[in-house]
Amino acid sequence: MMTKARARGLIMLAGAGLLAGGCVTFRVENAPAGDAVFAGCAAYKPAYQVTDDFMRTFNSKDATAWGSTFLFPSVRLASNKLTVINSAKDLESSFDRLGAQGWDHSAWSMRKVVQCGPTKAHMLTTFVRYRKDGTVISQFDSLYIVELRDGRWGLSARSSFAP
Amino acid sequence: MGPFRTIEFCPLKLAVISGCFLLAAGCAAKADDFASCAAKSHAFEVTDQFLEAFNRKDMGALEKTFHFPHIRIASYPLQVLTGPGQQDDVFGSLASEGWARSEWADRKIVQCSATKAHMVATFERLHPDGSVYARYDGLYIVELRDGFWGITARSTFAP
Numbered sequence: 001m002m003t004k005a006r007a008r009g010l011i012m013l014a015g016a017g018l019l020a021g022g023c024v025t026f027r028v029e030n031a032p033a034g035d036a037v038f039a040g041c042a043a044y045k046p047a048y049q050v051t052d053d054f055m056r057t058f059n060s061k062d063a064t065a066w067g068s069t070f071l072f073p074s075v076r077l078a079s080n081k082l083t084v085i086n087s088a089k090d091l092e093s094s095f096d097r098l099g100a101q102g103w104d105h106s107a108w109s110m111r112k113v114v115q116c117g118p119t120k121a122h123m124l125t126t127f128v129r130y131r132k133d134g135t136v137i138s139q140f141d142s143l144y145i146v147e148l149r150d151g152r153w154g155l156s157a158r159s160s161f162a163p
Numbered sequence: 164m165g166p167f168r169t170i171e172f173c174p175l176k177l178a179v180i181s182g183c184f185l186l187a188a189g190c191a192a193k194a195d196d197f198a199s200c201a202a203k204s205h206a207f208e209v210t211d212q213f214l215e216a217f218n219r220k221d222m223g224a225l226e227k228t229f230h231f232p233h234i235r236i237a238s239y240p241l242q243v244l245t246g247p248g249q250q251d252d253v254f255g256s257l258a259s260e261g262w263a264r265s266e267w268a269d270r271k272i273v274q275c276s277a278t279k280a281h282m283v284a285t286f287e288r289l290h291p292d293g294s295v296y297a298r299y300d301g302l303y304i305v306e307l308r309d310g311f312w313g314i315t316a317r318s319t320f321a322p
Contacts, residue, residue, distance in 0.1 A: 073241065075234050077315060080278060080308055082232050084243055114273055114283050115300045117320045122283065122302045124273055141274045143281050145302070145318050149239045156236055157316065159304050161276050 034112050041116035046153040047123050047146040051111060054144075054155060055127075059105040063091040071147060071154035078142075078160045104132040109139065119148040120156075127160075138162070200275035205312040206282050206305040210270060213303075213314060214286075218264040220254045223247070229314050230306060236318035263291040268298060278307040286319075297321075 038044045050069055057065040067088025076083045085091060110126040123144045129137040142160035146153060197203045209228055216224035226247040233244040244250065266287050274281040281304055288297040301319035305312060 071240075073243070075236075075241065075243075075316065077279075077304060077306075080306070082230075082234070082315060084232070115302060115320065117300075120318070120320060122318065124281070143274060143302070143304075145236060147236075147239070156241055157234065157318065159279075159281065159316065161274065161279060 035114070038113045038116040038121075041113070041121070042118045043116050043121035043146065043148070043153075044113055046148065047113055047116075047121035047144070048111065050146045050153050050155055051108065051123065051125065051144055055106060055108060061095045063088045063095070067091055069155055071149050071152070071156050074155055075157040076160075077158070078162050098129070101129075101137060102131050103129050103137060105130050121146045197272045197275040197280075200272070200280070201277045202275050202280035202305065202307070202312075203272050205307070206272060206275075206280035206303070207270065209305050209312050209314060210267070210282065210284065210303055214265060214267060222250065222254075226250075230308050233314065234316035236316070237321060257288070260288065261290050261296065262288050264289050280305045 035044075054066070054069040057069055060066070070085065070088075070091075072086055074085045076085060083090075106127050106129050108125055109128050110124070112124045113121050114124055115122040123146065125142050125144055126139060127142060128139045131137055140160050140162040142158060142162070144155060145157040147156045149156075213225065213228040216222075216228065229244070231244060231246050235242040235244065235250075242249075266289065267284060268287050269285040271283050272280050273283050281302065284301050284303060286299060286301060287295045288299075289295055299319055299321040301317060301321070303314055304316040306315045308315070
């Protein structure tokens, strides 16, 4: 039977070992950073779902699929220009424009809900553009407005700091 | 991205990083408030002008704080105002609530650059006796365009 003193000694030894450079690996669920206060808000999960679908369909380079994540009219504010997108057809030119820069796909590097209600969320994001070989082309902050309209959650507006 | 990720817990590294973090905490706090970002002071100035004009019920002055096209996301579909004089009768609607004026309860820059700021805000509506009867969150996009700083888009949680 282990005495209290021996147990204490083992704990101290383990602690010293860890401090001396040992590492413990944990497996944890991905959690959005810093917006847990909104986890109970109705628009919170839809905001993540819509932006997941947005990125997945964007990377598929299928304007119709990508357009299904929008609420039309949708607004894009980027490059010091305001564009009103009225249908999926208006999205088609995006892929050629980005392709000319060597773009292959994009990914979120950060998403955070900052304001949230029953039918709307304001989400801050950072997205990264990649080449086919996985190297980074560019990275920009942006803002997404996700709303519930006519029974469907979608993207009403986005504003980025892309030049 | 899968539903799980792995993290490594290294106490010694953690202690060193924590120490560095504590030493840098003052600087980090300053960096987070975008103090050196060009658009920050303009965003506060424009939204001050916006609310002053709003409280004077001066639609002309209010619209001078806008870029056109100007986007208002409150009801569906979103409104695209292409020029002055296209807004709903907002003051008539507010009068029916017993509104006298509005105030910012909070404003914070959350993303910022040399020519654009994203500001999250909370505004309050007050009765003539100064009592607050409603409080809503809102988002304001302020940009430098055509040589002036103005509000390009706003999205609020007001009904």
